[in-house]
Amino acid sequence: MSSSSDFQQDRHSFSGSPQKWTDFELPGDTLYYRFTSDMSNTEWGYKFTVTAGHLGRFQTGFEILKQMLSEERVIPHLPLARIWEWQVGVACRQTGHQRLKAIHLLLKIVQCSSQGDCDLTLLKPLWQLFTHMENNSCHDSAKPGILLPLHRALAELFFVTENRVTELGSLQEYLLALNTEDHLHRCTAQ
Numbered sequence: 463m464s465s466s467s468d469f470q471q472d473r474h475s476f477s478g479s480p481q482k483w484t485d486f487e488l489p490g491d492t493l494y495y496r497f498t499s500d501m502s503n504t505e506w507g508y509k510f511t512v513t514a515g516h517l518g519r520f521q522t523g524f525e526i527l528k529q530m531l532s533e534e535r536v537i538p539h540l541p542l543a544r545i546w547e548w549q550v551g552v553a554c555r556q557t558g559h560q561r562l563k564a565i566h567l568l569l570k571i572v573q574c575s576s577q578g579d580c581d582l583t584l585l586k587p588l589w590q591l592f593t594h595m596e597n598n599s600c601h602d603s604a605k606p607g608i609l610l611p612l613h614r615a616l617a618e619l620f621f622v623t624e625n626r627v628t629e630l631g632s633l634q635e636y637l638l639a640l641n642t643e644d645h646l647h648r649c650t651a652q
Contacts, residue, residue: 463488463495463510476508483510520556524563531570546571546580554587565615572623582623583639592616593645 465472465488476483493512527545530536549571553564565588571580595613627636 463493465489465492465494467494469494469496480508483508520560520563524560524567527567528570531567531574534574537574542571542575542579543581546575547584550584550588562611562615565612565619569615569619569622572619572626582627582636585620585623586640588616589620589640590642592620 463474463476464470472488474486474488491514495510497507499507527549530540546568549564549567553561553568556564568585572582592613595610595616599613624633624636627633
């Protein structure tokens with residue numbers, strides 16, 4: 463099986479008992495396969511199931527949502543509040559590149575949402591992660607001025623979000639909701 467007719471791209475070959483077969487993914491919308499029998503058995507052959515775009519796969523969901531958020535005519539028809547809530551949860555649970563992609567989508571949602579579409583206070587766990595990274599970068603004098611991709615992505619998200627709540631006139635409520643009481647006491651003491 464392959465994603466190209468010459469069987470050179472994304473090639474997967476199987477033979478023998480069904481236990482030797484494994485699930486795999488092919489990019490694109492076309493599957494090419496070749497079945498060859500050596501006539502050593504009198505079995506009927508093999509059976510396989512093809513499923514398009516596995517529901518729940520991160521990359522598939524990311525690409526679909528990114529495309530939908532890029533279409534201005536589609537945005538008014540999207541349940542942005544629910545997508546926002548779900549996407550904040552995804553950004554909190556994921557790590558690495560998947561977390562970066564989730565934050566990228568959050569940034570797009572903030573930029574295209576209207577007043578009241580998104581509960582920005584849901585960003586509290588990401589704000590805590592960001593402030594932790596900020597505190598660590600201040601103490602790390604070995605690499606001054608170098609930010610990790612996650613740190614940069616969170617900085618951009620919170621910069622845009624802060625501008626958004628300032629436009630809406632709710633900056634104070636937003637900042638109070640993101641910070642813990644202990645953090646506010648420390649800031650006041652400083």
